[in-house]
Amino acid sequence: MNEQENNRSGRRRRSRKRKLLTIIVLLALCVAASIYILAHFGNSDYRKTEEPAEETPAAEETADEEAAETAAEELAASHVYSHRGSAGDDELTFAAYDRAVEAGSKYIEADIVVSGSGTVYVAHDDYAFDMTGVEGYFSGMADSQIDKMKTRSGSSVIKLKDLFDRYGDSVNYIVDVKYVGARNIEAFTIITRTSGLEDNIIAASSYFDALRPLDETFPDMTKLYVCADQATFDVALDKDYVDVISVPKKIMTEDNLKAAHEHDKKFGAWTLNTEDEIRSAINLGADSYFTDDTGLAIKLEKEYRTE
Numbered sequence: 001m002n003e004q005e006n007n008r009s010g011r012r013r014r015s016r017k018r019k020l021l022t023i024i025v026l027l028a029l030c031v032a033a034s035i036y037i038l039a040h041f042g043n044s045d046y047r048k049t050e051e052p053a054e055e056t057p058a059a060e061e062t063a064d065e066e067a068a069e070t071a072a073e074e075l076a077a078s079h080v081y082s083h084r085g086s087a088g089d090d091e092l093t094f095a096a097y098d099r100a101v102e103a104g105s106k107y108i109e110a111d112i113v114v115s116g117s118g119t120v121y122v123a124h125d126d127y128a129f130d131m132t133g134v135e136g137y138f139s140g141m142a143d144s145q146i147d148k149m150k151t152r153s154g155s156s157v158i159k160l161k162d163l164f165d166r167y168g169d170s171v172n173y174i175v176d177v178k179y180v181g182a183r184n185i186e187a188f189t190i191i192t193r194t195s196g197l198e199d200n201i202i203a204a205s206s207y208f209d210a211l212r213p214l215d216e217t218f219p220d221m222t223k224l225y226v227c228a229d230q231a232t233f234d235v236a237l238d239k240d241y242v243d244v245i246s247v248p249k250k251i252m253t254e255d256n257l258k259a260a261h262e263h264d265k266k267f268g269a270w271t272l273n274t275e276d277e278i279r280s281a282i283n284l285g286a287d288s289y290f291t292d293d294t295g296l297a298i299k300l301e302k303e304y305r306t307e
Contacts, residue, residue, distance in 0.1 A: 072302055073302075075305070076298045076302045077104050077106040077107070077298055077301075078107075078288075079282075079286070079287065080107065080289070080291060080294055080297040080301065081107045081108075081109055081174055081268070081288055081289065082097075082103075082107060082108045082290075082292075083291055084109060085097040085098075085108060085109075086099040086100050086103075087273070087292030088153070089151075089153040092110065092111065092123060092131070092151075092158075093153060093156075094163075094166065095153070097163065097166070099294075100294045101170075101171060103294040103295035103298065105298075107173075107174055107202075107288075108167070108171055109173075109204070109290060110173060110174070111125075111176045111178050112160055112175055112176065112177060112178060112184075113125070113138045113139065113178060113179070114138070114179075114183060114184050114187045115143050115146055116139060116140050116142055117142050117143040119143050119159060120159065120160040120161070120187050120188060120191045121138060121146060121157055121158070122157070122158050122159070123138060123157060126138050126178070126179060131157070132149045132150065132157065133152060160175070160191055161191060161194075161195070164191075164195045164197055168197070169197060169199075169200050172201070173197070173200060173201050174202045174204050175188065175192075175202070175204060176204040176205060176206075177203065177204070177205045177207075177210045177214070178205075179210075180205075180209045180210045184210075185210065185213050185214065188203075188214070189214075189217055189218075192218070198218065198221065201221060202221070202224050202244075203218065203221055203222070203223050203224070204223075204225075205224075205225065206225070206226045206227070208225070208236075211223045211225060211239075211242060212241055215241035222244060223242055223244070224242075224243065224244040224245075224246055225239070225244070225245050226246050227248075229248070229251065230251050230256075233245060233251060233256060237260065238263070242265060244265060244267075244268055244288065245260050245265055245266075246269060246288070246289075246290065247268070247270070248269070249269050249270070249271075249272060252269040252280070252281060252286065253284075257284055257286065267286055268286060268287055268289050268290070269281055269286055271289075271290045271291060271292060272289045272290070272291050273291055273292050273296075275296065279300055279304055282305050283304070
């Protein structure tokens with residue numbers, strides 16, 4: 001092979017190398033471009049499904065408004081105690097309690113009596129006639145007798161356990177122990193412990209002799225004294241086991257509220273049903289009050305209470 005042919009052969013080899021190198025560079029660029037496209041665009045749908053869209057200002061504003069409304073409802077309800085559920089012939093029945101809860105109540109009041117069988121029932125008096133039209137005393141009746149009876153509104157006489165089971169821990173219960181005596185205190189203690197709702201119960205009574213033993217058994221439970229007049233109010237101020245004093249509306253005064261607070265007790269009233277009465281309690285700054293009209297009370301609380 002002469003020198004000229006050698007030169008041509010060398011040029012051909014160099015040309016092939018340049019072409020091969022060019023192809024390699026082009027392939028590398030294609031691979032890089034593919035990687036870039038996949039990284040930035042290829043999984044956009046995936047990201048849309050996996051990453052939640054940020055809330056728009058409008059959505060955030062709606063959420064804030066809903067949270068504020070919920071807080072206002074809870075604050076308003078915290079001052080309102082639904083007396084026997086709601087007013088009417090069906091007080092102390094599920095119908096009355098359902099109305100109160102539907103109106104926004106978080107505190108429902110139940111008066112209790114104890115049957116001859118030792119079961120706690122919801123009734124204002126041991127004498128059954130006013131509630132049922134039946135002569136006799138609940139304390140002398142077996143459960144089987146009471147369970148067949150109807151209230152004047154046609155409802156069953158309910159057990160306290162059934163009230164607890166119906167609403168659970170969605171509300172708080174002001175349980176008014178109407179009668180003093182070891183038998184009544186023991187029955188209340190048993191139903192409270194077995195209910196699992198001890199933190200949701202306020203023990204109430206018009207008798208110091210009922211609240212005192214309950215304070216020994218349930219020291220952390222709120223005790224509410226329902227006082228009858230100024231004299232019993234003054235006595236209650238010095239009872240260390242009384243946490244709330246609820247007064248008749250005639251002595252719902254600024255001086256009594258101040259005295260209660262000075263003795264580290266909350267101040268309440270019973271039973272306020274008119275707009276003027278409820279607004280007076282709100283303007284006074286009463287911590288709580290019993291009412292037969294939960295809906296009206298919560299409405300006025302939201303309008304006039306300033307914390």
